[in-house]
Amino acid sequence: MASDLAVQVEGLRKRYGDKPALDGFDLDVRAGTVHGLLGPNGAGKTTAVRVLATLLRADGGRALVDGYDVARQPAAVRERIGLVGQHPAVDEVLGGRDNLVMFGRLFHLGKREAGRRADHLLERFGLGDAGGKPVKRYSGGMRRRLDLAASLILRPAVLFLDEPTTGLDPRGRNEVWAAVRALVSDGTTVLLTTQYLDEADQLASRITVLDNGRIVAGGTPDELKSRIGGDRIDVIVRTDADLTAAAAVVKEIAAAEPEIDPDGRRISAPVRDRVAALTEAVRTLDARGIAVEDIALRRPTLDEVFLRMTEAADERE
Amino acid sequence: MSGSSEATVLTTTADERRAPERRLAQRLRWALADGWTITLRDLKHWAAQPWQIVFGLLFSVMLVLMFGYLFGGAIEVPGGGDYREFLMPGMFAMTMLFGLEATYTAVTTDADRGVTDRFRAMPMAGSAVVVGRATADMLNSVLTLVAMAACGLAVGWRWHEGIGPALAAFGLLLLLRFALLWLGIWLALVLRSPEALMALQILVWPLGFLSNVYVSPETMPGWLGAVAEWNPLSATVSAARELFGNPGWGGESWAAQHATLMAVVWPVALVCLFFSLSVRAYRRLSC
Numbered sequence A: 001m002a003s004d005l006a007v008q009v010e011g012l013r014k015r016y017g018d019k020p021a022l023d024g025f026d027l028d029v030r031a032g033t034v035h036g037l038l039g040p041n042g043a044g045k046t047t048a049v050r051v052l053a054t055l056l057r058a059d060g061g062r063a064l065v066d067g068y069d070v071a072r073q074p075a076a077v078r079e080r081i082g083l084v085g086q087h088p089a090v091d092e093v094l095g096g097r098d099n100l101v102m103f104g105r106l107f108h109l110g111k112r113e114a115g116r117r118a119d120h121l122l123e124r125f126g127l128g129d130a131g132g133k134p135v136k137r138y139s140g141g142m143r144r145r146l147d148l149a150a151s152l153i154l155r156p157a158v159l160f161l162d163e164p165t166t167g168l169d170p171r172g173r174n175e176v177w178a179a180v181r182a183l184v185s186d187g188t189t190v191l192l193t194t195q196y197l198d199e200a201d202q203l204a205s206r207i208t209v210l211d212n213g214r215i216v217a218g219g220t221p222d223e224l225k226s227r228i229g230g231d232r233i234d235v236i237v238r239t240d241a242d243l244t245a246a247a248a249v250v251k252e253i254a255a256a257e258p259e260i261d262p263d264g265r266r267i268s269a270p271v272r273d274r275v276a277a278l279t280e281a282v283r284t285l286d287a288r289g290i291a292v293e294d295i296a297l298r299r300p301t302l303d304e305v306f307l308r309m310t311e312a313a314d315e316r317e
Numbered sequence B: 001m002s003g004s005s006e007a008t009v010l011t012t013t014a015d016e017r018r019a020p021e022r023r024l025a026q027r028l029r030w031a032l033a034d035g036w037t038i039t040l041r042d043l044k045h046w047a048a049q050p051w052q053i054v055f056g057l058l059f060s061v062m063l064v065l066m067f068g069y070l071f072g073g074a075i076e077v078p079g080g081g082d083y084r085e086f087l088m089p090g091m092f093a094m095t096m097l098f099g100l101e102a103t104y105t106a107v108t109t110d111a112d113r114g115v116t117d118r119f120r121a122m123p124m125a126g127s128a129v130v131v132g133r134a135t136a137d138m139l140n141s142v143l144t145l146v147a148m149a150a151c152g153l154a155v156g157w158r159w160h161e162g163i164g165p166a167l168a169a170f171g172l173l174l175l176l177r178f179a180l181l182w183l184g185i186w187l188a189l190v191l192r193s194p195e196a197l198m199a200l201q202i203l204v205w206p207l208g209f210l211s212n213v214y215v216s217p218e219t220m221p222g223w224l225g226a227v228a229e230w231n232p233l234s235a236t237v238s239a240a241r242e243l244f245g246n247p248g249w250g251g252e253s254w255a256a257q258h259a260t261l262m263a264v265v266w267p268v269a270l271v272c273l274f275f276s277l278s279v280r281a282y283r284r285l286s287c
Helices: A045-052 A074-078 A096-106 A111-124 A140-151 A170-185 A197-203 A221-227 A240-253 A274-287 A302-316 B002-017 B020-048 B050-071 B083-113 B115-120 B128-154 B163-191 B194-209 B222-230 B232-244 B259-284
Strands: A005-016 A019-030 A034-038 A060-065 A081-084 A158-162 A189-194 A206-211 A214-219 A232-237 A259-261 A266-270 A292-298
Touching: A005 A045, A005 A189, A019 A034, A019 A045, A019 A060, A019 A189, A019 A206, A019 A214, A034 A045, A034 A197, A045 A060, A045 A158, A045 A189, A081 A140, A096 A111, A096 A140, A096 B020, A111 A140, A140 A170, A170 A189, A170 A197, A189 A197, A197 A302, A206 A221, A206 A302, A214 A221, A214 A302, A221 A302, A232 A240, A232 A274, A240 A266, A240 A274, A274 A292, B020 B050, B020 B128, B050 B083, B050 B128, B083 B115, B083 B128, B083 B163, B083 B194, B083 B232, B115 B128, B128 B163, B163 B194, B163 B232, B163 B259, B222 B232, B232 B259
Parallel strands: A034 A189, A034 A206, A081 A158, A158 A189
Antiparallel strands: A005 A019, A005 A060, A206 A214, A232 A266, A232 A292, A259 A266
C-alpha cells in the first residue's frame, strides 16, 4: 500500500438488522492531513470511526490504519490511534492530571513518565491551572480539551475526532478548533466527523460527504463548492410585493432556476459570468422600479453543496 | 519524552515476536498491572468522595439499629435466642446484596460516558476493567463488613465458635458478594443505562426480604417459603449463623439442611453463569 496513506478503507460494509449503516464505504486519508467526514445524523460517520478504532467489527471490506488491519491486528492499531468520541471519555470524579496519569499508566508508561507526559499535555491544552480540579467542575470546552489530551498520550499516528464540538457553546467550539489546528501543525493525521459544514470547512483540507452509508461527494472544500455551479447571486428586495418580479429578473440572467426564500425576501441563483450578471441584474431591477435592499455575488456555502449532493444521491435511488 | 513513549511501542512490537510462553507471561503481568491501575482509580474515587463511603456505612449501621431495636422486640427467635444475635448474619448478607447496586452504577456510568469505549480503543488488557472493578468492590465490601461487625459487637452480637469458623463465615459472605458482582456487571452490560438502577432496586429488595434474613420461611405461605429457603441469600445466612454460633430458624427442606454446602454451590454456580454471560455481553459491545 502507498506509505503516505494513514487510513485506507475499501468497500466497508456494516448492517444493523436490515438497515445498512455502511454500504461499500471507501476512504483514503493522506498522512499529516485533516480529513473531514461530513454527513447528516445516521449517515454512517460514527459507525465508520468505530470500525477504524477497533470498537466495532465490520461485516465486509477492509480497513488499514497506519498500515495495520483493524480486524486482524487490532492490538497494533490501538497503539497507533487516539479517539475522541461524542461523549467525553474522562473520569468525572478524578482531577484532570489524575485522569491523564491513569491513561498514561494504561498505555504502559512508567509512573514518572506518565506524570511528565500529563503535565506537558495539561500545559499544552491550557489546563495547567485546572489539573488538580475534579473534571466535573470543568466547562464543556475544558472537558473536550482534556479528552483530546488523553487521546494524545502515546502520540498517535491517527487521531479520530467523532463530532468533537457537538453540544459545545461557541466559545467551547473555538477552544477545540484552536486545539485541533495546533495538532495539525504538528503533523498529526486527523479524521474528523461532523455534521457542521463550517467545521469541516474550517479544519479539513479534504472532505468526504457521506449519506446512507455511501460516499456522495469528495474533494477539497473549494472543489465541492465549485461543483454546484460556482458563484451565486443573492438579491434581497425591500418589500414582499416585489419578490415575484425580482425573481423573474434573476431568472433571465441566472444559469439555473432561482431559489426563493420568502421570509428573508431573498432570491438566490447560480451565475456563469460574475460581472456581467451583476451589472445586468442591477440595470434591469432599476429599470423596472424594483427597490433592492441588498445585492451581492458570493461563493456557495457548504450547506448548499451538501444539500445538493445528498438530494442528488436520493434521486438516484 | 517522545523517546520513551516510542520505546514503549517498540518493546511491545518486539514482544510479539518472542516465544509464546514469554509473551503470555508478559501479557499476564500487564493484565495485573492494568487491573491494579483501574483499582487505584476507584480507591481515588473514595478519597475524593469520602462521604459516599461514610453514608454507605451509616446506612448499614442504621439498618442494624432499626431492625435490631424496632422489630427485634416483636419477633421471637426459635430456641429463645437474642434477636440481634440472630439478625447480624442476615444484615451482613443484605449489605453484600446492596453492593450489587454500586457495581451496577459504576459499570453503567463508565459505559454511558464513553470511558468504556476509550478503554477498549487502548492497547491495555481487556480484562483490566473488570479485574479492577472486582478488586475495588471486594475491598469496599471488606471495609463494610468490618464496620458492620464492629457495630454488631456494640449491640451485643458475638461469634461463639472461635475465630476460624468466624473467618469462614465472613469468607462465605464475600463469596456471595463476588457472585453478585458478576450479576451486577452482566446487568450493567445488558441494560447499559444508569437510570435503570430503579428497576434494579425493585429486584434487590424482594430478593433480600424473600429470604430467612428477618423472618422464618416456615411462617410464609408454602410456595413462598420454598422460594425463600432456596434463595442463595438464605443459604449464606444459614451457613453464617451456624459458623458464628448464632441462633437460626432451622428448617426441614433439603436446602435448609445443607445450608453450608449451598452457600458454596450457589455463588460458584452464579459466578460461572454470569461470568460467561458478561464476557459474551462485553464482546457483543463490538457487534
